[in-house]
Amino acid sequence: MSIYLPIAEMSVNGLLIILISGAIGFFSGMVGVGGGFIMTPALIFMGVPPPVAVATQASQITASSLSGVIAHARRRAVDLRMGLLITIGGVAGSTFGVWVFAWMKALGQLDLLISLFYVLFLGVIGALMLWESVAALRRRASGAAATRRRRKRGWAHRLPMRLRFPQSGLYMSALPPIGIGVVTGVLAAIMGVGGGFIAVPAMIYILRMPTNVVIGTSLFSIIIIAALVTVLQAAQTRTVDLVLAALLIVGGVIGAQLGARVGARLKAEELRVILAGVVLATALRLLWDLVARPTEIFVLAS
Amino acid sequence: MRAALLLLAALAAVLLAPPAAHAQALRRAPDLATSISDEAVSVTSDYRGARLTVFGVHWRRGRAPSDVVVVLRGPSETQVVRRKRRIAGLWINTDPVRFRGVPSFFALASTRPVGEFLDGRTVTDLGLDPGALARLEGETPADTDSTSYRRALVRLKQAEGLYVLRAQPLLLEEDGAFKATFTIPANAPVGVYGVDVFLFRGGRLVQRKPDEIVISRIGIEKTIYNAAQRDPLLYGLAAVALALASGYAAAFAFQRR
Numbered sequence: 001m002s003i004y005l006p007i008a009e010m011s012v013n014g015l016l017i018i019l020i021s022g023a024i025g026f027f028s029g030m031v032g033v034g035g036g037f038i039m040t041p042a043l044i045f046m047g048v049p050p051p052v053a054v055a056t057q058a059s060q061i062t063a064s065s066l067s068g069v070i071a072h073a074r075r076r077a078v079d080l081r082m083g084l085l086i087t088i089g090g091v092a093g094s095t096f097g098v099w100v101f102a103w104m105k106a107l108g109q110l111d112l113l114i115s116l117f118y119v120l121f122l123g124v125i126g127a128l129m130l131w132e133s134v135a136a137l138r139r140r141a142s143g144a145a146a147t148r149r150r151r152k153r154g155w156a157h158r159l160p161m162r163l164r165f166p167q168s169g170l171y172m173s174a175l176p177p178i179g180i181g182v183v184t185g186v187l188a189a190i191m192g193v194g195g196g197f198i199a200v201p202a203m204i205y206i207l208r209m210p211t212n213v214v215i216g217t218s219l220f221s222i223i224i225i226a227a228l229v230t231v232l233q234a235a236q237t238r239t240v241d242l243v244l245a246a247l248l249i250v251g252g253v254i255g256a257q258l259g260a261r262v263g264a265r266l267k268a269e270e271l272r273v274i275l276a277g278v279v280l281a282t283a284l285r286l287l288w289d290l291v292a293r294p295t296e297i298f299v300l301a302s
Numbered sequence: 303m304r305a306a307l308l309l310l311a312a313l314a315a316v317l318l319a320p321p322a323a324h325a326q327a328l329r330r331a332p333d334l335a336t337s338i339s340d341e342a343v344s345v346t347s348d349y350r351g352a353r354l355t356v357f358g359v360h361w362r363r364g365r366a367p368s369d370v371v372v373v374l375r376g377p378s379e380t381q382v383v384r385r386k387r388r389i390a391g392l393w394i395n396t397d398p399v400r401f402r403g404v405p406s407f408f409a410l411a412s413t414r415p416v417g418e419f420l421d422g423r424t425v426t427d428l429g430l431d432p433g434a435l436a437r438l439e440g441e442t443p444a445d446t447d448s449t450s451y452r453r454a455l456v457r458l459k460q461a462e463g464l465y466v467l468r469a470q471p472l473l474l475e476e477d478g479a480f481k482a483t484f485t486i487p488a489n490a491p492v493g494v495y496g497v498d499v500f501l502f503r504g505g506r507l508v509q510r511k512p513d514e515i516v517i518s519r520i521g522i523e524k525t526i527y528n529a530a531q532r533d534p535l536l537y538g539l540a541a542v543a544l545a546l547a548s549g550y551a552a553a554f555a556f557q558r559r
Binding site for chain 2: 002003004006007009010011059060062063064065066067068070071108109111112116223226227230231232233234235236238240242243245246249250253254257258261290291292293294296297298299300301
């Protein structure tokens with residue numbers, strides 16, 4: 001099924017894109033991550049221009065975050081006040097991120113910027129995920145119960161502008177959530193990811209939010225951040241490809257829903273090890289492209 | 303037999319063409335008729351590129367050309383060529399050189415390699431070398447000249463399948479009928495493409511006939527592309543609306559099951 005992408009100006013196999021985004025959606029739905037950080041490099045490896053891959057992926061993330069948040073909202077597992085603060089930071093971060101994106105595109109260094117971000121973040125996240133899931137597997141093997149830490153008040157709670165967050169049972173400064181939003185927004189704009197892989201650990205370890213509301217709250221902010229990135233990319237860089245977006249959404253959303261269903265009945269540690277391996281391999285491949293002596297030292301740009 | 307068929311096809315195409323085009327063709331070249339298989343190529347949602355055949359016939363007896371060259375050239379564009387350099391261990395794009403008037407697409411079909419019957423000067427003057435058509439703008443880095451950049455430009459375009467310098471040899475029958483087939487890949491840009499037919503006898507140009515075809519988006523592809531360029535904000539909002547509607551629909555579809 002060959003389909004012409006009007007913005008990427010190339011012909012792709014539509015069925016293949018749906019299958020790949022479906023598989024990545026399924027896999028990431030099982031583990032409970034967004035999957036944007038694998039789908040965007042996959043598109044780039046398939047020959048989609050990096051600016052189009054990143055900008056178009058933002059619309060897919062909008063769709064999958066909305067379809068994911070609805071289940072959390074039913075269980076009242078969304079801290080709206082916290083989510084709105086993260087979103088405020090996200091608006092600032094993504095506006096800045098899209099501006100940097102357009103600037104680097106004009107300089108002809110956008111592909112480099114995207115690669116560097118991916119190498120850095122995928123490398124760190126993949127290593128952390130691998131370490132954590134191997135540790136979890138070992139714990140399970142030795143039969144020891146996971147130790148529970150008592151929640152402590154950290155540095156993030158002592159900053160000024162304190163607010164009460166009844167849903168999370170916290171009384172803390174509004175600044176850290178805004179800061180987390182800024183970082184998430186920048187990553188969403190430059191990498192075409194939801195940024196959940198940064199936001200979720202930050203919410204657990206810095207904000208010390210209860211884990212049951214973390215995913216729902218981060219999905220809630222990501223919907224708005226990703227929607228804003230889509231509009232800003234369309235307006236500033238004109239790299240959002242609606243046809244590609246439709247293919248990615250169909251595959252990604254259905255895959256994620258099926259994956260979440262299967263994942264709820266499975267122990268996910270083994271899957272996390274595999275996912276961590278995929279993430280690390282992607283990072284290494286991108287790093288290799290940056291450091292290996294190229295066979296062609298000239299490149300074209302229009 | 304094959305030549306006769308080709309001749310018939312070419313004549314039929316000429317006769318069936320609109321009167322104006324017919325008259326123009328005759329005025330420009332009294333003893334050369336050419337015909338292109340498609341005058342317009344439509345980029346639709348299942349576009350995978352196009353095949354284009356140029357037919358021609360030259361009917362002055364005893365003075366048949368010895369060589370024929372057909373060039374298909376896409377709209378001109380500006381291209382920046384950069385050179386990678388190792389900085390802090392990473393290969394980074396540096397030293398940009400800008401060229402104007404670069405053919406976005408270039409394919410050449412000839413009875414034999416043009417270098418065998420034309421000198422370099424003629425090849426350049428007639429626009430048969432896409433690298434020579436590119437006009438250097440500004441300076442090149444101090445340690446090099448534009449030659450390496452110009453060569454790289456052609457090489458990179460060839461790698462993308464956009465420059466085909468040795469299309470399959472053009473067919474020339476003894477009685478002056480010829481046929482050239484081009485493959486235009488899906489990544490070639492839309493726009494007006496020039497189709498130039500050159501006839502040579504003993505290394506001298508005896509006739510040149512320019513023509514053109516248009517590659518354009520139609521239907522949904524056109525609507526989407528135009529919306530993205532003319533109403534980018536509205537287009538972005540539409541993309542978000544599509545995403546939200548599908549996300550919402552999926553959540554409900556999967557909840558009820």
